[in-house]
Amino acid sequence: MTVQDIPVLIVLGAEMHKESRYAELDFDPEKLRRLGTNMLDQPDEWLCLVAERNSEVIGFCVGYVAPHFFGNELTSGDLAIYVTPEHRKGMVGVRLIKSYDAWCSDKGVSEPLLGVSAGITPDRIGRLYERLGYTEKYTIYKKPNCNL
Numbered sequence: 001m002t003v004q005d006i007p008v009l010i011v012l013g014a015e016m017h018k019e020s021r022y023a024e025l026d027f028d029p030e031k032l033r034r035l036g037t038n039m040l041d042q043p044d045e046w047l048c049l050v051a052e053r054n055s056e057v058i059g060f061c062v063g064y065v066a067p068h069f070f071g072n073e074l075t076s077g078d079l080a081i082y083v084t085p086e087h088r089k090g091m092v093g094v095r096l097i098k099s100y101d102a103w104c105s106d107k108g109v110s111e112p113l114l115g116v117s118a119g120i121t122p123d124r125i126g127r128l129y130e131r132l133g134y135t136e137k138y139t140i141y142k143k144p145n146c147n148l
Contacts (some may be wrong), residue, residue: 001060006036008057009050016082021119047103051083051092059083061096065107075111078101080118088121097132113137133146 001009010029017027040047045066051059062079071102079101083092097114104112113130116122117140 001036001039001050003037005050006033009036009060012057012060012084013080015084016080016118016120019085019120021117036071036146037078044107047100049099050080051087051096053087053092059096061100062140063100063103065104065109074107074109075113075123076107076112078115079141081114082118082120093128094132097129099103102130145146 010032014027014029017023017025036048039048039062045064047061047063047065049061050057051061059082061081063076065074065076066077067073068075079097081093081100083096092111094124099115112136116125116129130136
C-alpha cells in the first residue's frame, strides 16, 4: 500500500462497511485517511497490503503486530481483510492471508490471529481460514443498544 492507494481504499472500506455488520455504525472517511497515513508511518507495527488486477485495487489486508498486554511475546491480528464481491471466488483472499502469515513469521509472531468479525460470509471465511491452518479459538459477544 502507498499513500496514493488511500483514497481507493477508503472507497473499498465504504463498500465493506455497507456489507458488514458494522453498517449500523457511522463511517468517517477522514478518520480512515488519517489511519492509513499513520499505519504507513509505522511499518514495523502495521501491514498494509493491496491486491490489484489490471491496475485496479480489488482487495486489501491490514494487519498489526504488538506485544501481548501481559508479556513480551508478540501477537498479531487483522484490522480488516476485504476482497470485492466479484473477485471472491479466486485466490485473492488466499494470497492476502499467506502474505499476512509470512509477515507475521518475519516479525516473530508464533500464532497469528485472524478474525471473522465483519460478518461477511462468516461460514465461508471460517472454512478458508481452516484450510489455511487456522483453528477457531475465541468468541466475541456484543451487547446491542447498551445505554449505561
